[in-house]
Amino acid sequence: MLLGLCFLLCCLACWGRSDVGETCHIFTDLSIHNAIIGTGLDVQLLLYTRKNRNCASDLNLENSTAFKYVNATQKFVFIIHGYRPTGSPPVWIDDIVADLLSLEDMNVILVDWNRGATTVFYHIAAAKTKKVADILKTLIDGLLKDGATPESMYLIGVSLGAHIAGFVGQMYNGTLGRITGLDPAGPLYSGKPLDERLDPTDALFVDVIHTDVDGLGYRENLGHIDFYPNGGADQPGCPQTLLSGSQYFKCDHQRSVFLYISTLKESCDITAYPCDSYKDYRNGKCANCDAFQPMTCPTLGYKADRWKDYFVLKNPPVTKAFFDTAKKEPFCMYHYFLEFISWNKNVRRGYIIIKLMTKDGNTTESTIDHEAATFDQYTQTNLLAKFDQDFVNVHRMSLRYYSGTVIGPKYKLRVLRVRLRSLTDTKRPPLCRYDLILLDNVETTFKPIPCEDNQM
Structure with missing residues (x-):
């Protein structure tokens, strides 16, 4: 009994301390009571490295x-959260710190201004954001004196935190290495001049992910490249009604963070397509990334700076990129072009549903119904199909043509050739089917074959 008591006392004495006897600092946890009575500004700068990944020190x-x-020779990554109406720590804090350190040996600094x-x-x-930026400048000044370089500074800002990152970048005249804005806050910032918000001149490379442009986020471009998942609003899997409570307000806004975190893992790369509008992207008008050769289309998140030189040299240096995602991690969608050449004498219009099947029975489906496609005789119609799985070996394929006609005659779509080619892996040989008749709203299943040489 006495031995057990001594062991318990030792454990309590070591609680909150690292293996070397140092106090472990944690993110400030407040309550709705604190939110109601208000809090003064107090900032913790919590440092995590691979040497102390489980025990933060306050810089x-x-x-x-x-x-x-x-380690002044390594990258410094600052994570800056946003508005906290209830005082609780962000649910994603631990994940983003752990995943960054797993990906690369770096200095991760969690900016806790809860x-x-x-x-x-x-x-x-919002009124305190510039004061937080001043505190960060003091720290960065000290790091630069100790041998760090401006280029090694990478600021990741969420909501209000994105504008804080911009304010810090302004104070260094845009010489810091990179800023990533995760759904930068829109309220009180939309329409503001450049010195009152994040903008492309705040760092050598600024990339932004917009996921709630019709709510809490910022709609317009703020970076060298601005990513708009699912058009930037109404993210898949997020509630659509007030009956879902607080998730209705924050799910779209938070999705930017979870999309970014997914890019820190090796499960898949989220490919984006530079385009003038979401509509053009969905109509397959922006799937050609030849301008990026010898690289491919840009990817979202941590790896986006591989395309830095291309975006920064653009005049004006602004690019919008669109893509669709799945409802949950890893969020990736795999893009294909579905190309039809029809031989109907009269023009046909309608929608296409395509299924891909493997030999062992796995199936993935894409519904191309956002806008009716037009099929002209002997003219190629290109449709963008997106799947949540990528089948390297497609055993069977099915197509359903739906004209949308409720009253009146049913139409047939006579297909001279249909070709499926991967945009995710452009080196993969395309698959074809020739001389096919699709009945209105009837699923037709067939085995695709390699395309003839002259149809590649």
Whole structure:
């Protein structure tokens, strides 16, 4: 009994301390009570490295011992959260820190300004953003004196945090390496001049992910490249009605963070397609990325800076990129071109549903119904199909043509050739089928064959 008591006391004495006896600092956890009465600004700068990945040190404390973990020759990644109306820590904090350190040996600094961001009044939190930026500048000045370079600084800002990152970048005249804005806040910032929000001049490379442009996010371009998943609004899997409670308000807004975190894993790359509009992307008008050769279409998230030189040299340096995602991680969709040449004498219009099947029975489906396609005689019609699985070996394929006619005659779509080619893996040989008749709203299944040489 006495031995057990001694062991318990030892455990309690070590609680909150690292293996070397140092205090482990944690993200500030507040409550709705704090949000109602208000909080003054107090910032913790929590440092994580591979040497102390489970025990953060606070760089903002006087005489902090955290600097012994800092490696000035490595990248510095700052994670800056946004408005916290209930005071609780963001649910994604632990994941993004752990995944960054797993991906690369770096200095990860979590900017905890929860005391300041926690309030029921959004405008009060927004008013403190420049003060947070001043605190970050003080830290970065010290890191630069100790041998770090401006190019090694990478700021990831969420919502209000994206504009904080922009303010920091402004103070260094855009010489910091990179800023990623994750659904930058729209309220109080939309329409503001450049010095009052994030913009492309704030870093050598600025990339932005917009997921709630019709709600809490910012609609217009803010970076060298702006990614608009699913058009930038109404993310798949997010609630569509108020009956879902708080998730209705924050799910779309938070999706930018979860999309970014998914890019830190090796499961798949999320490919985006530079385009003037979401409509043009969905109509298959922007799937050609020849301008990026010898590279491919840009990818979302952490790896986006591989295309930095192309986007920064653009004049004007602004690019919009669109793509669709699945409802849950890893969110990737695999893009194909479905190309029809019909031989109907009269023009046909309608929608296509395509299924791909493997030999062992796995199936993936794409419904191309956002806009009726037009099929002209002997003219190729290109449709963009997106699947949540990528089958390297397609054993069978099915097509359903639907004219949309409720009253009146049913039409046939006479297909001279249909070709399926992967945009995800452009080196993969396309598959074809010749001389096919699709009845209105009837599924037709067939075995595709390699395309003839002259049809490649």
